[in-house]
Amino acid sequence: MAYDPADLKLPHWLLRSLDALVAIHIPLGFGWWVGFTRPGIIFIAALLGVWAAALYSGNNLLYLCGAMMTAITAAAIVQAARLLKRFPDLGPLLPLLQVNSVTVLRKYTDLQEPASAVVGIEWHCVEECFSLRGRCEGDRVRLEGKMKPQSRGIYRCSKLLLSSDAPLGLFLLALERRGKGEVVVMPEPAVWNPDGHNGNNLSGQQLNGGDEWLDLRGYVPGDSLSRVHWRKASGDIREWKVKRFASEMERPHERLLRVDLRMPAGASAAAFERLLARVWFWVLEQGSSGQLILGQDSFDLGNSAQSAALQRAIAAAHPESLPASGEGGLLLTVSDDS
Amino acid sequence: MTPSLLRAERLTLAVLMCGVAALALSDFVSPFYWLLSTVATLFRLWRGPSLQLSEMQASFVGWFGFVWVIFELFLGRALVVAFTDFLLILAFAIVVEAATPRNHLHRMLVGLFLLLAGAVLTDSVLYAVPLFAMMWFLWRAAACLYGMNLPGGDLPAMPLRHEVRWMFLMLAATAVLFVVLPRFEFHSLLKPAQPRMETSGFSDLVQLGDFARSLDARVAMRVEPLNLTPAGINSFRKWTLGRYWRGAVLSRFTGSGWQKVTAPRQSHLGAGEDLVFADGEAMAVALYREASDHSYIQIPQGILRIRDLPQGIQTDEAATVQFSRAPSRRLRLLMDVAWANTPEAAQGPQRWEREQTHIPGALRNWVKPYAANSADQVQVLARISAELRGWTYDLNAPIDSENPISSFLKLKRGHCELYATTMALAARTLGIPSRVVNGYLGGDWNEIGDFLQIRHLHAHSWVEVWVNGRWKRMDATPASRSGLLSLSFPRFDQLWESVKLGWYRYVLEFQNSDRVNVIKALWQSIRVYGEWLLSALLAAAVVMLLWRYGRAIRLHFPAHHGGTLWPVLDRWLTRRGVLRAQHQPLRDTAVPEGVSPESWERFVCKWEAQSYGRESLWKKHDLKRHLRALLKTTDTISSNVLR
Numbered sequence: 005m006a007y008d009p010a011d012l013k014l015p016h017w018l019l020r021s022l023d024a025l026v027a028i029h030i031p032l033g034f035g036w037w038v039g040f041t042r043p044g045i046i047f048i049a050a051l052l053g054v055w056a057a058a059l060y061s062g063n064n065l066l067y068l069c070g071a072m073m074t075a076i077t078a079a080a081i082v083q084a085a086r087l088l089k090r091f092p093d094l095g096p097l098l099p100l101l102q103v104n105s106v107t108v109l110r111k112y113t114d115l116q117e118p119a120s121a122v123v124g125i126e127w128h129c130v131e132e133c134f135s136l137r138g139r140c141e142g143d144r145v146r147l148e149g150k151m152k153p154q155s156r157g158i159y160r161c162s163k164l165l166l167s168s169d170a171p172l173g174l175f176l177l178a179l180e181r182r183g184k185g186e187v188v189v190m191p192e193p194a195v196w197n198p199d200g201h202n203g204n205n206l207s208g209q210q211l212n213g214g215d216e217w218l219d220l221r222g223y224v225p226g227d228s229l230s231r232v233h234w235r236k237a238s239g240d241i242r243e244w245k246v247k248r249f250a251s252e253m254e255r256p257h258e259r260l261l262r263v264d265l266r267m268p269a270g271a272s273a274a275a276f277e278r279l280l281a282r283v284w285f286w287v288l289e290q291g292s293s294g295q296l297i298l299g300q301d302s303f304d305l306g307n308s309a310q311s312a313a314l315q316r317a318i319a320a321a322h323p324e325s326l327p328a329s330g331e332g333g334l335l336l337t338v339s340d341d342s
Numbered sequence: 343m344t345p346s347l348l349r350a351e352r353l354t355l356a357v358l359m360c361g362v363a364a365l366a367l368s369d370f371v372s373p374f375y376w377l378l379s380t381v382a383t384l385f386r387l388w389r390g391p392s393l394q395l396s397e398m399q400a401s402f403v404g405w406f407g408f409v410w411v412i413f414e415l416f417l418g419r420a421l422v423v424a425f426t427d428f429l430l431i432l433a434f435a436i437v438v439e440a441a442t443p444r445n446h447l448h449r450m451l452v453g454l455f456l457l458l459a460g461a462v463l464t465d466s467v468l469y470a471v472p473l474f475a476m477m478w479f480l481w482r483a484a485a486c487l488y489g490m491n492l493p494g495g496d497l498p499a500m501p502l503r504h505e506v507r508w509m510f511l512m513l514a515a516t517a518v519l520f521v522v523l524p525r526f527e528f529h530s531l532l533k534p535a536q537p538r539m540e541t542s543g544f545s546d547l548v549q550l551g552d553f554a555r556s557l558d559a560r561v562a563m564r565v566e567p568l569n570l571t572p573a574g575i576n577s578f579r580k581w582t583l584g585r586y587w588r589g590a591v592l593s594r595f596t597g598s599g600w601q602k603v604t605a606p607r608q609s610h611l612g613a614g615e616d617l618v619f620a621d622g623e624a625m626a627v628a629l630y631r632e633a634s635d636h637s638y639i640q641i642p643q644g645i646l647r648i649r650d651l652p653q654g655i656q657t658d659e660a661a662t663v664q665f666s667r668a669p670s671r672r673l674r675l676l677m678d679v680a681w682a683n684t685p686e687a688a689q690g691p692q693r694w695e696r697e698q699t700h701i702p703g704a705l706r707n708w709v710k711p712y713a714a715n716s717a718d719q720v721q722v723l724a725r726i727s728a729e730l731r732g733w734t735y736d737l738n739a740p741i742d743s744e745n746p747i748s749s750f751l752k753l754k755r756g757h758c759e760l761y762a763t764t765m766a767l768a769a770r771t772l773g774i775p776s777r778v779v780n781g782y783l784g785g786d787w788n789e790i791g792d793f794l795q796i797r798h799l800h801a802h803s804w805v806e807v808w809v810n811g812r813w814k815r816m817d818a819t820p821a822s823r824s825g826l827l828s829l830s831f832p833r834f835d836q837l838w839e840s841v842k843l844g845w846y847r848y849v850l851e852f853q854n855s856d857r858v859n860v861i862k863a864l865w866q867s868i869r870v871y872g873e874w875l876l877s878a879l880l881a882a883a884v885v886m887l888l889w890r891y892g893r894a895i896r897l898h899f900p901a902h903h904g905g906t907l908w909p910v911l912d913r914w915l916t917r918r919g920v921l922r923a924q925h926q927p928l929r930d931t932a933v934p935e936g937v938s939p940e941s942w943e944r945f946v947c948k949w950e951a952q953s954y955g956r957e958s959l960w961k962k963h964d965l966k967r968h969l970r971a972l973l974k975t976t977d978t979i980s981s982n983v984l985r
Contacts, residue, residue, distance in 0.1 A: 011444035043447075050451075054458060062525050063533050064852050065461035065469060071519035072477050075512040079481075083508065118504055120489055120497045141498050148494065171500070172481070173488030 009042045022046075026176075035180035037167075038081070044174035051077065077175070083119075084177040088166045090116040091123060091138065095161065095185015097147055098127075100315060102225060103192045106152045109136060118143045121170025125149070128183065129159040140170070153189040156277065158320045160186045188319045193226035193285035194278060217247035224288040260333025261286050265299040267323040271338050276323060279338045284318055286336075297333070299324045346486065346496040351391055351441045353483035354449040355383050360476035361456025362433050367472075368463035370423050375430035382437045391441045400439035407431030422535075426463065429456060446487055450480065465534035465672055467845035477516075478509055525854050534850065535633075535670045543759070543780045543801055544590050544636035546602035550746040550759060557737070558798035559831070561632065562782070563587075563640060564843050566793035568626040568676075575792045578625060581681065582785060582794045586804070586815065587640035589781035591660040593692065595767060597700035598746070600778050603692070605658035610666070617648040617655065617663065624678035630846050631675060637668040639675065640781055640796075646678040659689040660777070674851040691775030691808045701767045704748035709771045719772040720809055723816070726768050730761050730818035758819040762803040765818040775808040779815075784824065786831065791840030799829070893955060907965055914969055937972055945972050 058066035136149030161183025223244035489497030567578035592600035742749035918934030
């Protein structure tokens with residue numbers, strides 16, 4: 005905001021009073037709130053003064069001035085209301101998140117009506133609240149923000165709180181909309197290898213073995229940064245490549261992973277989470293080949309139609325009472341091996 | 343300077359200049375001061391923000407303005423004028439100040455304040471221009487400032503088409519609010535004021551010769567009927583013909599002029615009360631009176647009553663009506679008039695209306711021959727009147743200011759004041775009480791707005807004589823006066839006066855009672871023009887639907903459009919050695935001769951884009967243009983390759 009009464013070098017007590025007024029949000033019903041910005045309070049004070057003078061004097065030119073300023077106020081509020089009401093749903097735009105990782109959101113979508121505004125977005129769910137920002141530039145909006153979920157799961161939006169002081173920066177209008185959409189939060193992948201070693205304990209030297217790397221695979225969150233091929237890396241993390249060495253390639257790859265979701269007696273919830281973290285690492289490393297049996301459900305990694313279902317299953321997994329179905333392959337169980 | 347900063351600079355300057363323009367409309371403002379800000383703004387727009395003073399220097403300019411205005415007050419300048427001078431010096435300081443966020447805020451606040459000051463210091467119809475310009479620029483400037491310095495960069499400006507649509511909505515909202523909101527007139531201090539227009543002949547002490555000596559075309563009063571039906575307007579127009587509007591009554595002759603004698607008994611009426619002269623069948627008229635330096639209300643022949651007085655008045659025994667003090671603003675007076683009623687003076691002649699002390703000897707001698715052969719003084723007076731009416735009406739007769747009556751009798755030419763004085767003094771010589779009345783006669787009819795305009799040039803002077811127990815009006819001025827004053831004003835002048843009257847009637851003087859009239863008029867219009875209105879709405883809806891779904895409709899009937907363009911394209915392809923089968927899409931045809939495959943590929947993409955509705959449909963000339971461009975591009979590539 006480029007115009008703030010603070011620029012007028014107002015006394016401190018007056019600015020504090022303005023801020024006290026700015027903090028007031030007046031409920032209008034049906035999920036709407038209205039408040040004022042600092043210049044908005046000055047504007048409203050001027051408007052009240054004009055109306056007082058007009059009503060006191062009966063001067064019709066003052067009536068015209070007051071009507072003009074009121075029309076500007078009403079138009080600003082109506083424009084903001086239309087913007088918030090027609091603001092696109094965020095559900096389809098939200099990416100796959102990962103526990104304890106910051107996901108930077110920067111996506112474009114279309115607006116129903118052109119606007120030049122910044123919209124504050126609070127995406128509330130039972131577990132958390134994500135604060136985002138929608139930057140409306142003409143007929144499209146750029147969603148920006150950082151999301152860092154604290155726990156795994158499928159977050160269903162309980163309410164969406166949109167607020168904006170567009171188009172004039174005078175009035176802050178907020179709308180609480182019924183939440184739509186959900187965001188899938190995956191566990192933080194834990195590096196491991198099928199020989200039973202925890203990947204985190206393997207040093208780069210052991211893997212490299214002094215060898216040249218044989219080929220590259222896509223980067224998976226959790227991969228050691230020392231294995232990233234930085235000369236081929238760009239700013240986009242999706243294009244990062246990780247070196248694969250001869251010692252890794254020689255190991256036979258197990259294409260079937262069976263995950264037993266039963267909780268042994270005395271096992272902690274953290275152990276269950278570690279299990280899922282390994283599963284997720286395995287899925288990411290496998291790419292598009294392999295089969296995962298998660299408890300009673302089976303997923304073919306090569307079937308892209310099942311990939312969303314697989315992600316949701318891992319994100320929403322909870323301890324079961326039955327052993328993993330199927331036979332053969334690699335079996336993962338909950339273990340306190342931290 | 344970034345584009346956003348440059349936009350903000352221009353927009354906030356525009357907001358400030360709207361305020362300056364609003365205040366400049368006030369007659370209280372010296373042109374020098376508003377020109378100062380205007381020239382500085384133009385210079386700044388021309389040279390850009392490089393022409394600037396620091397905040398400190400600009401504040402020095404502001405303080406200098408303050409000291410200067412105090413000095414002006416000591417020199418005797420009126421407070422309101424000094425106040426406007428100060429505001430405009432302040433505006434100048436803000437114009438030349440460095441364009442900081444603080445300066446932008448200053449400009450907007452001061453611009454708004456100047457607009458509000460203008461609302462009190464002017465009532466010009468032109469005020470609507472800066473007011474609505476302010477609405478536009480304030481909106482744009484605020485939106486521009488809102489979008490600046492945001493994380494991620496400045497926001498782009500909204501397209502003008504979008505903003506214009508909202509501007510119309512705001513205008514409509516302004517009009518609705520203006521009409522709907524109630525009026526409570528507690529105090530008139532903040533009413534639009536204007537310097538009182540200077541007039542002559544309407545003071546209580548008039549020197550012979552300072553009344554209506556030049557033809558001043560400024561409008562003093564506008565009168566319109568409240569019944570705006572054609573019959574009502576016709577009736578009113580007939581009523582206005584040759585109508586006398588009675589103002590100041592002067593009874594004591596001082597030798598060089600006339601003086602009003604303050605009546606011992608005066609009655610007062612307060613604002614909101616009715617002044618009743620008589621009862622009868624009435625025609626309601628509204629009189630819009632300009633602010634004048636005199637306080638007289640001009641009472642027309644046939645007056646029955648004045649309703650809902652806007653200010654307190656006083657009346658006296660000579661049936662003159664005056665405001666308690668001369669109003670400093672335009673006023674509307676609602677009158678009920680009839681064809682022939684004349685306000686009766688409450689009392690007979692006073693002794694000063696018989697005084698003969700200052701009557702010049704030349705006039706006594708001039709009257710003697712008329713009185714010699716007749717005992718009936720009224721007949722003598724009629725003969726004198728007839729004689730005077732045969733003389734010449736001349737506004738610029740070389741009258742000796744020391745002995746005006748003697749000079750007039752010798753020249754036999756002069757203006758109405760001299761005729762009235764001569765007539766009044768002749769009556770007193772004959773023993774008939776008399777007095778001079780100053781007012782207006784006639785007026786010109788505005789053909790566009792259908793109302794009567796009474797200008798200063800219609801000011802007139804006549805006599806009232808006490809005959810047969812009542813005051814009788816006698817006008818000895820030659821008839822050539824009306825010929826001299828029947829000026830025709832250009833149509834533009836009439837249009838402009840109509841606009842002004844509309845502004846006074848519908849804006850300045852809009853009252854609670856008018857709201858009902860507006861609603862009634864709207865309802866009446868809907869009833870009368872309802873069918874037309876419905877048709878217009880339907881037509882507008884059809885146009886909007888076509889506008890919105892036109893592309894889809896055009897795509898729904900592709901054969902028509904394709905039919906017009908395919909033959910052209912096919913002919914062109916044939917000339918280039920490609921024969922396209924009717925079912926063959928363009929993508930599957932061979933590359934025409936002389937066209938590079940890349941250019942052809944691009945052309946095909948464009949063709950498909952317009953065909954399938956992703957871009958606007960081509961017309962014949964669009965296709966030809968693209969084909970020409972295709973060849974041109976190919977030629978250029980070829981020549982580059984050859985080089």
